[in-house]
Amino acid sequence: MPDVSAGLTLGAVSLPSSLSLRSVRSVPFKAKSAKMTRAGIGNPLLIYKSMRAEINRLIDDGKLFELNPLNEKDNRVRTVIMSREINSLVSGPWASAEMAARCLRLRAELENFISAEEITVCWEPFEADVEQIGRLDPPHWGVWDLRSRDPKPGLRVFFRFADKDVAIFFTCSPRSLNVSWLDRLPLFDRKSREWKLAIADCLAEWKTLLPNHEPINGSHLSDYITGGTVLR
Amino acid sequence: MGVTSVITSQAAPFFAELAAGHAGPPIPEEKLVYFRTRSRNRLFHFILSKFVAEQKKGLTKAALARRIGKSPEVINRWLGSPSNLRVDSISDLLIGISAEELAPASELLLEQTARNYRPWDDGEIKIEKVETKTSAETVKLSLHKAA
Numbered sequence: 001m002p003d004v005s006a007g008l009t010l011g012a013v014s015l016p017s018s019l020s021l022r023s024v025r026s027v028p029f030k031a032k033s034a035k036m037t038r039a040g041i042g043n044p045l046l047i048y049k050s051m052r053a054e055i056n057r058l059i060d061d062g063k064l065f066e067l068n069p070l071n072e073k074d075n076r077v078r079t080v081i082m083s084r085e086i087n088s089l090v091s092g093p094w095a096s097a098e099m100a101a102r103c104l105r106l107r108a109e110l111e112n113f114i115s116a117e118e119i120t121v122c123w124e125p126f127e128a129d130v131e132q133i134g135r136l137d138p139p140h141w142g143v144w145d146l147r148s149r150d151p152k153p154g155l156r157v158f159f160r161f162a163d164k165d166v167a168i169f170f171t172c173s174p175r176s177l178n179v180s181w182l183d184r185l186p187l188f189d190r191k192s193r194e195w196k197l198a199i200a201d202c203l204a205e206w207k208t209l210l211p212n213h214e215p216i217n218g219s220h221l222s223d224y225i226t227g228g229t230v231l232r
Numbered sequence: 233m234g235v236t237s238v239i240t241s242q243a244a245p246f247f248a249e250l251a252a253g254h255a256g257p258p259i260p261e262e263k264l265v266y267f268r269t270r271s272r273n274r275l276f277h278f279i280l281s282k283f284v285a286e287q288k289k290g291l292t293k294a295a296l297a298r299r300i301g302k303s304p305e306v307i308n309r310w311l312g313s314p315s316n317l318r319v320d321s322i323s324d325l326l327i328g329i330s331a332e333e334l335a336p337a338s339e340l341l342l343e344q345t346a347r348n349y350r351p352w353d354d355g356e357i358k359i360e361k362v363e364t365k366t367s368a369e370t371v372k373l374s375l376h377k378a379a
Contacts, residue, residue: 130312
């Protein structure tokens with residue numbers, strides 16, 4: 001059964017000012033006003049549900065978070081939405097100075113995903129070299145990772161594209177070594193069981209939060225991201 | 233139109249040591265790391281954008297490697313993701329890619345002009361489900377064409 005209350009929120013009356021009418025700027029049609037009335041049982045109700053409205057609702061509920069660069073002057077090419085797990089990593093508090101340094105480096109890399117005009121991309125799974133993000137196997141599952149390599153141990157943040165240039169980052173795993181402050185196993189070899197589990201975790205997180213929506217699934221890099229660069 | 237502001241909200245405590253001036257407390261290592269990473273990213277994207285522009289005119293990683301006397305593996309690493317490039321390496325890359333040299337500039341962090349534009353605001357709203365239901369409530373939406 002559809003979530004009626006979620007559908008009603010698209011009327012913009014219950015969304016916070018930062019997420020309601022502004023979110024329809026520059027589209028051919030936008031909601032000028034929304035009015036809900038009690039009209040008695042038996043009247044038809046049109047339920048409009050968009051993934052964008054659903055994500056805004058999850059942000060409202062504290063289940064997802066939008067990453068805002070600390071430097072407000074930063075360019076905004078893309079949007080980063082984060083799970084609680086990723087938000088707690090990049091926003092703190094941190095248990096140690098070492099953890100703070102590593103997590104703030106990760107934050108800078110996620111902010112870079114928002115601001116960079118060009119992002120290097122590994123488009124073919126298993127062919128990753130030094131690219132910043134990569135599409136994981138199998139491609140049609142739409143799971144990607146962002147690579148935060150330096151300093152060791154490297155971190156991999158798993159995400160899916162809710163829309164072109166809108167990525168939802170769900171989980172973070174160490175690449176090759178245990179990290180005391182990360183509750184996830186190292187990924188090791190690219191075909192390891194741990195990699196498969198990490199991809200499955202990302203899928204499960206999506207399913208929990210956005211059960212009625214699918215990520216974008218394109219055949220070209222430009223379907224996913226502006227400024228994606230496959231180096232030749 | 234942008235909004236001029238002093239550092240606000242979440243950023244305010246983060247910038248506290250910087251805002252304290254020359255007599256302020258030591259800047260914590262983790263914040264130095266954050267800004268080092270940003271600088272690496274900025275330099276990387278500056279160089280990458282030069283390479284992408286020249287790639288459209290026929291430049292390849294192999295040709296660049298040959299011209300500046302580096303191995304293809306080194307060029308691949310330098311252009312693949314941000315790293316702690318030496319000034320000499322940056323110079324070699326700019327000379328080899330576009331016959332340019334670095335002209336440093338920097339900007340103040342403490343007085344920011346926020347960008348009003350959020351790509352999240354843009355783009356089409358996708359109506360994925362339109363369902364007719366029987367319910368106690370009706371939703372009345374007035375639509376008008378955006379200017």
